[in-house]
Amino acid sequence: MVRIFTVLLSYALLALIGCNRAEAPKTEELKRDVGPAFKPPSAREAFQLEGECVKLGEVILDENIIGSALTHDVVSQYNPRTNHCYVLLHVYLTDLSKLNQFDNSFYLKDGQTKELLAYYTIRGYDPKDYAYLGFNCNNWECVQQKIDDCMKGKDCDP
DSSP states (O other): OHHHHHHHHHHHHHHHHHHTSOOOOOHHHHSOOOOOSSOOOOHHHHHHHHHHHHHHHHHHHHHOOOOTTEEEEEEEEEETTTTEEEEEEEEEESSGGGGGGSEEEEEEEETTTOOEEEEEEEETTTTSEEEEESTTOSSHHHHHHHHHHHHTTSOOOO
């Protein structure tokens, strides 16, 4: 009888010890206080970054060699959402009266790395000849819209 009592007492103690264990931490307690991966620049920093982006765009324009029948220009845009400088290089015919006969090309480049992110080329006012690359698009209009979004400071993920 004493032996049965001892076994029952042992099981009771084990049950009490098991019930008094500390609870596992809740999911909220496990989460670390992780700040944002990117802190947007202050207005002053954004102004400086935009100025630097313009300079990077001018370098890309200077390094782009074209023939005498073509001309080119750039538009630079610092995007604070992505912390990138985007440069849109536009290459087109000097004689605009013949624009319908020749290519009209737009190249989106990363201003810091000069990497080509996307491009599209169209010929004519109602383009039937075109080429495009970037943004996992399946037509040049899609690429054009995505490039426009990048240059307007919207989300941009080439």
